[in-house]
Amino acid sequence: MTSSIDFKPYYAVIFTSIMKNHDDEYGQMAIQMTQLAKTQPGYLGFETARNEIGISISYWETMDAIHNWKQHATHLLAQQLGQEKWYQYYKVRICKVEREYEFG
């Protein structure tokens, strides 16, 4: 079990979703958005898993970085398509990571 003493807070965007339609176009868009996010200033990482619900979390250095990524033109288009075609429901939570520890 490790824990950092000089921990610097960062930010997480928790995206929880229920899909109504999971087609090839969605899969391609998801890959494209994951790749594009990695190139954005302040990007720190990404984790995703899906069973009945999907949980995707992106990590960012600052709130500004999150805001800029949300407003990115290509990402805006993906968000629009997501609402029209793929998602029955989603919830976005913007969080400040205040503490962390890990095992293994």
Added chain:
Amino acid sequence: MTSSIDFKPYYAVIFTSIMKNHDDEYGQMAIQMTQLAKTQPGYLGFETARNEIGISISYWETMDAIHNWKQHATHLLAQQLGQEKWYQYYKVRICKVEREYEFG
């Protein structure tokens, strides 16, 4: 798309894990812990999904509620068994949810 003006911050515990062993005992323990968490003061909700990695997020009213749950005797035993038997790796992030919105 809805967004609450009088939003009250709350807390999220993001538990990201890679398993080394997924047996029946793990499944029973996971159900037991999910049920027990629901009865704890300050508990707000729980979401989980797993593919290559597992992401489980519990939501809490306060940091104290998170601390109390972490120290709950039955939960401490589950954490110990998790390290010994089931998890190859995990990371825990304690977060303050500062903003949220949803669709659908």
